[in-house]
Amino acid sequence: MDKYCKISKKCGGCAYQGIPYEEQLRKKETQVRKLLSDICPVRPIMGMEEPYHYRNKVHAAFARKHDGKVISGVYEEGTHRIVPVESCLIEDEKADAIIGTVRSLVNPFRIRIYNEDSGYGLLRHVMVRRGFQSGQILVVLVLASPILPAKNNFVKALRKEHPEITSIVLNVNAKRTSMVLGERNIVLYGKGYIEDTLCGKTFRISPQSFYQVNPVQTEKLYGKAVELAGLTGKERVIDAYCGIGTIGLIASGRAKEVIGVELNRDAVKDAIYNARINGIKNAKFYAGDAGEFMTVMAAEGEKADVLFMDPPRAGSGEAFLSSAVKLGPEKIIYISCNPETLARDLRYLKKKKYEVKEAWPVDCFAWTNHVESIVLLSKLKSNKLKHIDVELEMDELDLTAAEKKATYQEIKDYVMEHSGLKVSSLYIAQVKGKCGIIERENYNKAKSEDAKQSQCPAEKEAAIREALKFYGMI
Numbered sequence: 001m002d003k004y005c006k007i008s009k010k011c012g013g014c015a016y017q018g019i020p021y022e023e024q025l026r027k028k029e030t031q032v033r034k035l036l037s038d039i040c041p042v043r044p045i046m047g048m049e050e051p052y053h054y055r056n057k058v059h060a061a062f063a064r065k066h067d068g069k070v071i072s073g074v075y076e077e078g079t080h081r082i083v084p085v086e087s088c089l090i091e092d093e094k095a096d097a098i099i100g101t102v103r104s105l106v107n108p109f110r111i112r113i114y115n116e117d118s119g120y121g122l123l124r125h126v127m128v129r130r131g132f133q134s135g136q137i138l139v140v141l142v143l144a145s146p147i148l149p150a151k152n153n154f155v156k157a158l159r160k161e162h163p164e165i166t167s168i169v170l171n172v173n174a175k176r177t178s179m180v181l182g183e184r185n186i187v188l189y190g191k192g193y194i195e196d197t198l199c200g201k202t203f204r205i206s207p208q209s210f211y212q213v214n215p216v217q218t219e220k221l222y223g224k225a226v227e228l229a230g231l232t233g234k235e236r237v238i239d240a241y242c243g244i245g246t247i248g249l250i251a252s253g254r255a256k257e258v259i260g261v262e263l264n265r266d267a268v269k270d271a272i273y274n275a276r277i278n279g280i281k282n283a284k285f286y287a288g289d290a291g292e293f294m295t296v297m298a299a300e301g302e303k304a305d306v307l308f309m310d311p312p313r314a315g316s317g318e319a320f321l322s323s324a325v326k327l328g329p330e331k332i333i334y335i336s337c338n339p340e341t342l343a344r345d346l347r348y349l350k351k352k353k354y355e356v357k358e359a360w361p362v363d364c365f366a367w368t369n370h371v372e373s374i375v376l377l378s379k380l381k382s383n384k385l386k387h388i389d390v391e392l393e394m395d396e397l398d399l400t401a402a403e404k405k406a407t408y409q410e411i412k413d414y415v416m417e418h419s420g421l422k423v424s425s426l427y428i429a430q431v432k433g434k435c436g437i438i439e440r441e442n443y444n445k446a447k448s449e450d451a452k453q454s455q456c457p458a459e460k461e462a463a464i465r466e467a468l469k470f471y472g473m474i
């Protein structure tokens with residue numbers, strides 16, 4: 001039985017509240033399939049076993065009500081009114097408890113709450129980050145000024161309730177902005193960051209650095225991304241939009257060289273540090289705009305074998321993509337949290353001699369309508385057209401949208417792998433016909449109308465149907 005959140009309507013964070021989890025997964029998979037229907041086959045979505053309390057980063061805005069009561073939570077959609085949140089089905093429970101304690105300390109410590117309209121007051125937000133494997137906890141108090149009265153006692157009181165906190169940072173955000181974090185950090189306790197382990201590597205994560213919010217799904221995401229890259233140890237790999245270097249460092253043991261680029265300087269410092277603490281010597285990280293970086297690399301005639309790209313929701317830009325094509329990697333692994341910009345960028349790459357092989361949706365954001373995807377692209381060989389397989393007699397040339405999703409050979413391979421049965425193209429064509437996937441006339445008919453055709457046996461039909469389902473064709 002799925003759990004239900006009473007404040008979901010006001011909060012607006014979980015658009016899929018009230019929808020059973022299995023159905024959420026189907027909706028997300030269908031969404032990706034629709035958006036990529038003319039681009040590539042979409043594999044089944046990777047869902048969560050326990051889709052609750054997965055968010056390892058929680059942040060709460062603070063306000064004081066007219067009666068003096070302190071509340072914390074999220075902004076009601078489209079407004080600056082705070083919806084009080086004491087517990088949340090997707091947030092880390094320990095983080096919620098820590099935010100509750102900060103709330104309870106505000107009045108005893110006479111901390112003024114920041115007022116968005118007047119710009120007066122001190123406490124704006126609290127952000128908590130928890131390492132999934134390490135259990136380390138970082139609390140970031142976002143204040144409008146660097147001075148927190150009685151700060152040592154405040155830290156002591158917070159740690160008394162939560163001795164598991166490993167670091168507390170005062171972040172100064174004096175600007176009248178909707179950005180949560182300011183630029184300056186003052187460490188009040190501990191190291192000022194947390195470390196966590198992902199895919200066997202340790203990562204330092206500073207307050208301002210990006211880190212995927214769902215660690216269980218992130219391991220699946222990165223595992224699949226590295227698997228699709230099919231590295232042999234000889235490759236020059238680019239990790240673009242690399243954050244704290246996660247993907248590149250995880251891939252580094254199977255590559256000759258890794259080059260990472262990232263806009264956020266704090267994240268780049270983390271990436272360099274992370275290479276060091278993991279004893280990785282074949283990775284370099286650069287701070288800068290990924291598009292500009294790729295443009296310079298391409299202009300200097302550099303080459304790369306594999307490109308991992310994991311841009312923000314807006315996707316990538318023309319400068320990045322056109323330079324990526326010039327660098328000519330054999331494979332591109334595109335990781336995206338926005339299937340719409342993903343589809344746009346894939347269309348561009350498809351026109352530039354890249355074959356979009358397959359997409360894997362991953363549910364990193366249960367109960368919300370967001371979905372992450374990984375896509376494998378491979379560079380078309382110039383002689384590719386000469387290698388049209390005999391199976392292309394079964395013609396990939398005038399396929400319907402559903403047909404495009406898997407070739408005859410892919411269906412045959414799937415059937416062989418999953419049921420051990422060998423099936424002919426004719427049988428596949430017959431089953432497709434039954435499923436309403438329009439075939440060219442001559443697939444189904446023998447040359448002579450009178451000639452007898454063998455009919456697909458029931459057992460093979462069931463196996464072919466299973467493959468068609470797998471590829472989202474029926």
Ligand SMILES: C[S@@+](CC[C@H](N)C(=O)[O-])C[C@H]1O[C@@H](n2cnc3c(N)ncnc32)[C@H](O)[C@@H]1O
Nearest residue numbers: 210212241242243262263264289290310311312
């Ligand atoms: C979706 S995150 C991915 C980070 C990393 N690959 C990971 O999995 O943790 C996107 C990253 O792109 C960075 N970014 C945003 N715009 C950028 C740009 N124009 N050039 C380089 N990096 C950028 C962000 O700071 C963020 O770290």
